[in-house]
Amino acid sequence: MRILIVTHVVRKNDGQGRVNYEIVLAALAAGHSVTLLAAxxxxxxxxxxxxxxxxxxESRLxxxxxxxxxxxxxxxxWIRSHRQEFDVIHVNGFIAWARADINAAHFVHDGWYHCGFYPFRLxxxxxxxxxxxxxxxxxxxxKWAFRHAEVIVPVSHTVAAEVRALGIAPAQLQVIHNGVDVDEFAPGTPERTRFGLPSAPFMLLFAGDLRMSRKNLDTVLHALVHTSANVHLAVAGILHNSPYPALAASLGLTERVHFTDMVMxxxxxxxSVDAFVFPSRYEPMGLVLLEALAAGLPVITVRxxxxxxxxxxxSGIVLDDPNDAVALAAAIERLASDPEYAHRLGQAAREVAGTLSWQAMAERYLSLYEQVHARRTAQSLPAGCATASVEL
Structure with a gap:
């Protein structure tokens, strides 16, 4: 097949870019040719x-x-000028004023705007x-981009519900979860000293943007107050302009919360940690959550x-209310007080991640490409040709 992928970047160190990077690798391995329309x-x-x-x-506007x-x-x-050169055109969200065969929905602004945690006011x-x-x-x-695509691929059922809310027919949707590198993220020898973490305590990990309230570190810190002193928290994320070190200090958690800043x-x-906590108030599909599963960590998250x-x-603990610090504290204590239970969850988490590898994700996209291409080919044949080819 001749495949066109339209996105901003295609590279390993970018969330959406990594998804497209892995699709390209799989397409090349299968013998297809790929054109990348990107910055x-x-x-x-x-x-x-x-x-x-x-x-x-990039525009200078x-x-x-x-x-x-x-x-x-x-x-x-560019697409309108070259459309006939491709068997499949794959775009990502609103990226081009042109029709597409496949549109991968990684983030839906309408869902973010109406989720209840949108922080801005006009x-x-x-x-x-x-x-x-x-x-x-x-x-x-x-809305325009989704209505001008044959198939929309939400990266989670959460995103699929947001796309349907825009009036898109369910029959147009095919969920394909993002992937994870199950070899890179795998259980192994802890290196707490390297990250400045104490060796003895039960260590939780929170990772995310420390300048955004929707990631919900504030509830994690308030929950930590209600847990035993043996429970510590490692926080990975850029500290510049973050309010959370001050919040941790005001809650008396300075000795139990370890800010690592950005971790490469x-x-x-x-x-190097014992569990992962991710109570994001709004998240389309968190790659870091999949990485924690692959690392064999018991995960506490929210719906x-x-x-x-x-x-x-x-394989984990899923809470209903992202703002319920008491429920979050109880879930943390359950893991910290029962190492056998935490270990079982971690083993099952690793098994789940095995079904969500980058290769598995890319193969699902290629299968969809083939379906779309076959359908377009059948539609372009004169009446009776498709039947004749089957009979041969």
């Missing part, structure tokens, strides 16, 4: 003889609103007004975190 792509892909990289330069619209206009114009400040306008414009653009070697950090849907009581 950037990994050098090892660009150098491949069956990859054509068409760079779309001020603000993301104008820049994204210019990017989408340029991509749309009349509060200029910054808030800009963010609201930016979100509303994206809602409109995403997350697999090693995950091998508002996309990805929680893959966790059963056998």
């Amino acid at each position: 950037g792509a990994a050098p090892e892909l660009v150098q491949h003889p069956r990859v054509c990289f068409v760079p779309i330069g 001020p603000g993301k609103l104008a820049q994204y619209q210019m990017f989408a206009w340029r991509c749309g114009a 009349l509060r400040s200029f910054y808030d007004a800009y963010q609201v306008i930016y979100t509303l414009l994206n809602i409109g653009c995403e 070697d997350m697999p090693a950090l995950m091998r 508002t975190a996309g990805g929680a849907e893959v966790i059963s009581p056998r």
